[in-house]
Amino acid sequence: MPHMLEFMRVSLDYTALGLSPVALEAGPVVLRWYSLAYIAGILFSWWYLIRMIAKGDAPYTKPQVDDFITWATLGVILGGRIAYVLFYDLPKFAADPLSIFYLWQGGMSFHGGTAGVIIAVMLYANSQKISKLRLLDYVAVTAPVGLFFGRLANFVNGELWGRVTTVSWGMTFPGAGPLPRHPSQLYEAVLEGLLLFIILSLMFWKTRARLYPGLLAGVFGIGYGAMRLIVELFREPDAQLGTLSTGLTMGQTLSLPLFLAGAWLIATSRGRAINEK
Incomplete structure (x- = not known):
């Protein structure tokens, strides 16, 4: 009992923040923060891809960006949903x-969304006869922003x-029991979103990485x-899956x-170097 009381003493109550999944509700119209996160990520990527043309040597034009965003949006939604169904809760579906x-009930996989966008890049680049890898590079720079908004929406x-913890910033979440847990959604927002975006942007704007x-x-x-x-070391595994046999x-x-593919792309990138105009 004292051990549990100590947990409760140092924890922060998530409900005290007064957060709600619903951003706006007007009659039958309900706008959720999760939906806004997707919209914000797509709109930012659209704007940033156009902005990156200013650096020169872009493998695409503004009209092509306008067209590609539709392909990428479909890739995110279809890929994210299909992967969630297959890998996270197949018996239920x-x-x-x-x-x-029923997309409004949630259930999207980032890894599936990534695969969907990669497929969209390959198909669109092929239709426009532009470099697939170069377009993928530019899209990769913008992707962490969508992750950032998405993880903030998960927190809201x-x-x-996250998993049960004794750290002073541990939080008790509705439906997660009385013990404080890591706010792993915020860890992911900062690491996979903000930090990765800063690293990739600095590489794009300050080096010849592009x-x-x-x-x-x-x-x-x-x-x-x-x-x-x-971060998965601090995040509670999905209840229907738990920790796998591995x-x-x-x-x-x-x-x-994804990690291994990234390592291969980095290791082989020098052999694909192009001359700066």
Whole structure:
């Protein structure tokens, strides 16, 4: 009992923040923060991709960015949902296939969204006869911002909380029991979102990294993969999955291929170097 009281003494109460998943409600219209996070991430990526043209040597034009955003949006939504269904809760969706289309109830996989965007990049670049890897590099620089907004939305929703902890900033979340937990959503927002965006942006604007096709995409892959592998140590595994028989969580398992692919792209990028105009 004293041990539990000590936990409660140092914890912060999430409910005291007065946060709500709903950003705006007007009659039948309900706008959720999670939806706004997706919209904000897509709009920022649109703006930033156009902004990056100013650096010169961009593999695309503004009209092409305008067209590509539609492809990327479909990639994020379809890839994110399909991967969540397949890897995180297949029995549930197999029992009720129509629920696959209930996107407003949540359930998206970042790894699936990434795969969807990669496919969109490949298809669009091929249709426009532009460099697939170079377009992927530019998209990779903008991607962490969407992660940042998404993880903040997870925190506002009071979901995807961390493991039980004794740290002074531990928080008690509704539905997670009385013990304080790591606010792992914020860890991910800072590491996978803000920090990774700063690293990639500095590389793009301050170095010649953009002239080594695959390098920026590789840094994103290895950076996100490493950060997710670490943060999963503090994040509570999905209840329906728990820790897998390998000793890893599903998030860690799906991050390993991304990490390895990123390492390969970085290692081989020098051989694809292009001359600066």
